[in-house]
Amino acid sequence: MGPRMKSIVGLGLCLGTVATSSAQAATPTYHRDVEPIVQKHCQECHRPGQVAPFSLLTYEQARKRSSDIAAVIDDQRMPPWHASTKEGGPFRDARVLSSVERSAIEAWVKAGSPEGDPKDAPPPRSFDSEWALGKPDLVLTPSESYTLGAEGKDEFRVFVIPSGLTEGRWVSAVDFRAGNAKVVHHILSGFDTTGRAKELDKADPEVGYKTFAGFGSLPSGLPFIPSGGLGGWAPGKAPRPLPTGVGRFIPAGADILIQIHYHKSGKVEKDATSIALYFAKTPTDKLVRPGAVFPPRPGLLSRPNLRIPAGTENYEITGEWRVPYDAHLFAVVPHMHWLGKDFQMVAERPDGTKQTLIKVDRWDFNWQDTYEFDKPPALPSGTTIKMLAHFDNSEKNPSNPSKPPVDVTWGEQTTNEMCIGFLQLTRDDEHLNNQPPKAGGRLRAMITRPAKP
Ligand code: HEC
Incomplete structure (x- = not known):
């Protein structure tokens, strides 16, 4: 059954209810029928400071956009989720509406987007802090912003930030905050325990150092491979903790590396992107x-x-x-x-x-x-x-x-x-039993040879 058919069936069911019970109970309202769905599936992005261009926190905000909302639900553009739900997976935290939820929103829009009684509204969803996973244990940001030219080819740059860790730590989640979302195309991260990244940074006059791919090259010409990886970010990526018992280990004194792929915007832009680390709260085995x-x-x-x-x-x-x-x-x-x-x-x-x-x-x-x-x-x-x-x-x-x-x-x-x-x-x-691993998880498989400048 295609999305159109579903919405007709949804409406039919709804009209059926109107005929048999009181019209007041059957007319879908925002606070009773739609707000719980918007809270659960939309507000993580549609609120101030997040990736979506407008907020969906109040009735008024949803009413103004109700026909757009119906359209994006109908062709399954929102919430954004591109993996098939029929083959592959199933995946954690899939951003997918159930057919009941879809019909409820469609019926509400067809009914003229009525507000209903604010007393029916669920309690507001609370968002712990500005970080999706709550307060991080450590947030690191380059000491100064990088200034990106207005035009020209994409740039890759690695920022080197001392972790300041005095003992090795298991990390269970990593998050990033793009300093300037207009130009940050994607992020890779890792750490270095050899001091080489710091040397590469020193040799480049600006903050961080330039690379053509990966984490740059050593003076010998060989690619510089970080001591370990910490994951990456690309548009649309939601941070999620690793499965229980699985972690990444950062040794004491390591430097954290953030590699950013910049795409120029046509204007001079500044960026300082942060990385946030969450330390494991339970023992790590793998x-x-x-x-x-x-x-x-x-x-x-x-x-x-x-x-x-x-x-x-x-x-x-x-x-x-x-x-x-x-x-x-x-x-x-x-x-x-x-x-x-x-x-x-x-x-x-x-x-x-x-x-x-x-x-x-x-x-x-x-x-x-x-x-x-x-x-x-x-x-x-x-x-x-x-x-x-x-x-x-x-x-x-x-x-x-x-x-x-x-x-x-x-x-x-x-x-x-x-x-x-x-x-x-x-x-x-x-089976590591929370003991530090002998060698960090290497990025080797992820790195291709740098392009010739
Ligand atoms: C993971 C983040 C995220 C979630 C969850 C999300 N949105 Fe969006 N939404 C966006 C972004 C970003 C845009 C801007 C367009 C784009 O990048 O696709 C957008 C655009 C829209 C638009 C405008 C579409 C257009 O063509 O201009 C509507 C309407 C919308 N969202 C409704 C919703 C509704 C309703 C939900 C929940 C059912 C939802 N969104 C969930 C991130 C999100």
Whole structure:
């Protein structure tokens, strides 16, 4: 049944109720029928200082936009959630309305968006602090803002901030606050215990240091690989704690690294982006281990030989990764740029069983998320993860950054493309009993060779 049909049925049910009970009880009202849904599914973003462009905290704010609300609910644009609910997952905290909730909003709009009795309203939803996960244990911000030029190519910059930690800490959640949401395109983070990042910072006259990809290069020319990763952020990513017992370990004295991909806005902009750390409150047994499915590459550290010809509407890209140990997969992060259309990953286990991990039917660059499984699937050693994605490099793609379209190659610029299925795994044979790990979870799988300047 399509969304339209559902709304007609919803209205029919509603009219049926009108006929059999008092009209007053059946007319949907904001405070009684709609406000609980808006609180639960919309206000996390639609309130001041959050990502959405307007608030939905009062009746008046919802009434003014009621026809837009009906439209975005009808075509399932809001709340934003791009993973299929039929195949793949199921995922934690999926931002999806039930059909009952959808019908309730549609019926309210059709009834003329009546307010009803404020006494029926649920108590206001409280948001602990300006951080979605509550007050962080440690917030770090670069000592000064970085000034980004008005025009030109995207920039990648790494900011190095001393953690000040006098003992090693297990981290159970990480969050970021973009200092200037107009130019921060995505964020990667990690930490360094060798002092090399500090040296790279010192060699660059401005705050932080410039890189072409990853975390930059050492004077030897080799890529600088941080001692460990702390996760990333891209538009639409909601912070969520790691599963209980799973953590990332930051050694005493480490420097925290925030790598920011800036996309210029046409004006000179300033940015100082913060990272927030939440320390584990319960013992940690397993490290987060990174994995990644890439299209075929000539070597482990080289970039895929990708060329998407101008004008192609449905260019297919595939890739595979073999799981090297008995693992559980707790999260997946699909990553493409503006030409991405759809994306899926399927696990094929050595015993022949197949499981769709994630399916994104309508890719939206603005809504990239980390999808965490309700129940992390077991992936025995030797499981193959197969990625299948399609790209639209034609004029028909309204998101195509090049008009007219040009041939597009692999790279970090927004006008390049990528196709990566990032994976977050745990090793079944690892039992740390809260003891510091011998080596931090490395970013190795996530880094491609820097582009030539
Ligand atoms: C995760 C954050 C988030 C959640 C949750 C969310 N929104 Fe939005 N909403 C946005 C952002 C950001 C925009 C701006 C357009 C965009 O980026 O897609 C937006 C735009 C809108 C628009 C304007 C659409 C347009 O085309 O201009 C409406 C209407 C809307 N949201 C309603 C809702 C409703 C109703 C809910 C709850 C059922 C909701 N949103 C939940 C973030 C959110």
